[in-house]
Amino acid sequence: MYILRCNLLPKTFHGLVLGETTASALEQYDRMVRQFIRKWLRLPHDTPTAYFHAKAADGGLEIPRLRYVIPVMKNRRISKLEGSLDPVMQYVVTSPSFLGIKARSAKVAKVAGQVLDTGRDVKKLLATQLYTSVDGRGLRQQRQTPRINNWVCNGSQLLCGGDYIAAVKVRGNLLPTQERSTRGRRTAPTMCDAMCNAQGTLAHISQSCTRTHLLRSARHNSVLDYIVTKAEAKGYNVVREPVIPTRVGRRKPDLVAEVDGVILIVDVTIVADHCNLDSPFEEKVTYYNTTDIVDWIIATYPGKVWEFGAVVFNWRGALNRRSSVLLRRLGVSAGDETLLSCRVLTFTSSMFKFFTQSTVRAGWRAVL
Numbered sequence: 048m049y050i051l052r053c054n055l056l057p058k059t060f061h062g063l064v065l066g067e068t069t070a071s072a073l074e075q076y077d078r079m080v081r082q083f084i085r086k087w088l089r090l091p092h093d094t095p096t097a098y099f100h101a102k103a104a105d106g107g108l109e110i111p112r113l114r115y116v117i118p119v120m121k122n123r124r125i126s127k128l129e130g131s132l133d134p135v136m137q138y139v140v141t142s143p144s145f146l147g148i149k150a151r152s153a154k155v156a157k158v159a160g161q162v163l164d165t166g167r168d169v170k171k172l173l174a175t176q177l178y179t180s181v182d183g184r185g186l187r188q189q190r191q192t193p194r195i196n197n198w199v200c201n202g203s204q205l206l207c208g209g210d211y212i213a214a215v216k217v218r219g220n221l222l223p224t225q226e227r228s229t230r231g232r233r234t235a236p237t238m239c240d241a242m243c244n245a246q247g248t249l250a251h252i253s254q255s256c257t258r259t260h261l262l263r264s265a266r267h268n269s270v271l272d273y274i275v276t277k278a279e280a281k282g283y284n285v286v287r288e289p290v291i292p293t294r295v296g297r298r299k300p301d302l303v304a305e306v307d308g309v310i311l312i313v314d315v316t317i318v319a320d321h322c323n324l325d326s327p328f329e330e331k332v333t334y335y336n337t338t339d340i341v342d343w344i345i346a347t348y349p350g351k352v353w354e355f356g357a358v359v360f361n362w363r364g365a366l367n368r369r370s371s372v373l374l375r376r377l378g379v380s381a382g383d384e385t386l387l388s389c390r391v392l393t394f395t396s397s398m399f400k401f402f403t404q405s406t407v408r409a410g411w412r413a414v415l
């Protein structure tokens with residue numbers, strides 16, 4: 048994938064920009080590229096086209112879309128020639144053949160009713176196409192912390208081949224769930240076969256299915272363990288899951304850490320992909336910011352100031368931007384954030400695998 052994106056496709060740019068290419072030929076090249084990627088990553092045939100080409104930061108795989116990119120590059124080159132002060136070039140740009148090339152190139156740059164002038168237009172169009180697809184609409188939150196998507200295209204060895212494919216599939220909602228496998232040919236909603244009274248989607252399997260309850264806890268604890276380890280390595284005083292008695296019951300934030308004289312009360316949560324990640328952050332702050340908990344902090348850490356916060360991921364690996372700032376204060380680096388995002392994705396993939404192999408149903412006691 049890395050060689051295709053950074054070496055093979057850029058090598059074709061020169062010939063395609065300088066030569067005569069039609070829209071249909073470019074479309075055919077794109078189709079060929081997607082065919083190979085589908086084979087390499089074992090992606091389903093109905094993977095949204097925009098998922099291949101949208102920027103990694105927007106949630107895609109960032110493979111150049113020749114049909115969109117080449118006309119933009121060609122038009123830019125034509126504009127530069129027209130702006131040349133060289134008398135020979137000034138004569139060339141007024142010739143009928145040049146004007147013909149210019150007219151044809153301008154026509155090719157018109158896609159889906161809009162003219163693509165710059166790379167930014169291409170990026171925006173691909174993101175819009177991705178977010179309007181059924182599988183891609185849950186990727187809107189990826190832009191909250193764009194750099195956590197670096198693993199998709201930086202060619203690093205953070206994930207082995209199998210895990211990379213699993214992570215790409217979870218992120219794109221491409222695993223063959225009951226709901227996805229019957230899409231377009233069902234007459235009634237396809238319910239979860241664990242009898243949960245919910246549709247058998249990856250969102251359900253990841254977030255609320257009876258069958259994956261224990262793995263859901265394991266995913267949460269895995270993220271929390273990593274943050275605690277990093278904070279302790281920095282020398283911060285960290286208390287994991289302290290029990291705080293309040294008038295409305297016991298409260299147990301995931302961690303309380305003393306960082307540079309400030310007491311941070313933090314909860315870790317992995318949420319659904321349809322909501323804005325700022326809402327769960329605010330909900331956690333409101334949940335813990337009560338008189339009883341503040342009294343407990345004053346009694347336990349006298350003379351200190353305090354702050355409430357949350358580390359909010361969604362099951363597609365997106366991270367809230369305020370959580371990212373909080374993680375940095377806890378000693379978790381930008382590279383660690385990427386690792387945590389990949390951990391969420393690979394855990395979600397394992398949950399799906401377990402779901403398909405298990406026979407546990409709602410009302411039964413789940414046993415791993």
Ligand SMILES: [Zn+2]
Binds near residue numbers: 239243245252255
């Ligand atoms: Zn279920």
